Amino acid sequence: MSVSNHENRKSRSSSGSMNIQLFHKTSHADSLLTQLNLLRKRRVFTDVVLHAGHRAFPCHRAVLASCSRYFEAMFSGGLKESRDAEVNFHDSLHPEVLELLLDYAYSARLIINEENAESLLEAGDMLQFHDIRDAAAEFLEKNLHPSNCLGMMLLSDAHQCQRLYELSWRMCLANFANLYHTEDFLSLPKDKVQELVFSEELEVEDECIVYEAVIDWVRADIGRRHLDLPDLLRCVRLALLPETYLWHLHLFICYKTGLCLKKNSC
Template sequence: MAPKDVMTNCHAKSILNAMNALRKSSTLCDVTLRVEQKDFAAHRIVLAACSDYFCAMFTSELSEKDKPYVDIQGLTASTMEILLDFVYTETVHVTVENVQELLPAACLLQLKGVKQACCEFLESQLDPSNCLGIRDFAETHNCVDLMQAAEVFSQKHFPEVVQHEEFILLNREEVEKLIKCDEIQVDSEEPVFEAVINWVKHSKKEREDSLPELLQYVRMPLLTPRYITDVIDTE
């Protein structure tokens, strides 16, 4: 009978469980991460295997390479605890309360699994009241798929999106980008016109000069200067 390689499904999980138990008992740990004056014992090899950030830190000539303590800036101790749990268990608990801290921290430490989990969670939370903010958040952290999903959602639900504060607080360039998009789904141009008028009215003194530029993207007949003035002046 020819020899045969046998693969098991439990080996990797068993190793993770064992290493996590060692971490929790501070056994064989060779580095301590210090975040907000709280210490987290860990194993360099585990961190380096899971994160390009830590791999570069521990394998290059950076000053942290051989230090027993490493200060981590830019995240909270509670977030570090969640990220370390992921490194050692491959599980991350994403919530509405922690996602805005968790995603930037995952990007900082280059933990791709956490970043993906956060993006999937935020996509599941898309709503007319938050899709513009999620789009900007995704763009800031280079989450391309999430950014595209939020853009498509805002286009599909345009009449509802423009009723919320996120739209009213956009700057002129962002309003223009949204209303001139050919993919926005509206039954007529009236919701687009009303959105522009409401945006201008919110801060009339600062925004009124932007009105002619924005209205060039609204394909409505009878948009005479007098009509527009009357609408703007109506409270």
């Protein structure tokens, strides 16, 4: 149709009033994603290849940049990476997890379960798929239990999932008496042990449990952790311990850490 014919038809159809209609196909977004996904699987118009482990994933930069601030920054930053036809994550990202992220990018759908939730949270945070990170965190919140709360506390702290962290933290404090002898507790970093035992909200029947937790944690790697003992003991209310515990502490320092005072004070 020529421009002049279009103008003539506009004039003939005009009644002098505004008569408009909005056409909106609600399924267009889904159809578009479906077609893009088909193009990806056929490797049509793909302009970047992601590598993880020994697998390769041809993709469209525009789709990745639309879903992830990480890829948006990578492809638009003007650096060497923005021009590279390949991005290699090596072993920092499991190929099955990357595949899940890409399936979500091209379908807006993702199945989260107990086996992949933690990996999806970590990968979602790493590649700034924030929707996936938050969805995985919400899944883990619903499956939080005393048996996994210590691990969830560390995971959520590392990946800035505030609500999951707060729920995990409160569960750790409430169940401390049953947690301090577990492998998860004994493998905690020093700062988390300090925060837990020093908290006013720690739920324990008496201070002996706090003392035992500190000693057990130090004993788990005494070669390196004996130097942490003074800092941790400052978090224990020693005045509330029975005299037998204080004597035990004295012997522990003397014979286990080699910090005994000279002149045979032991």
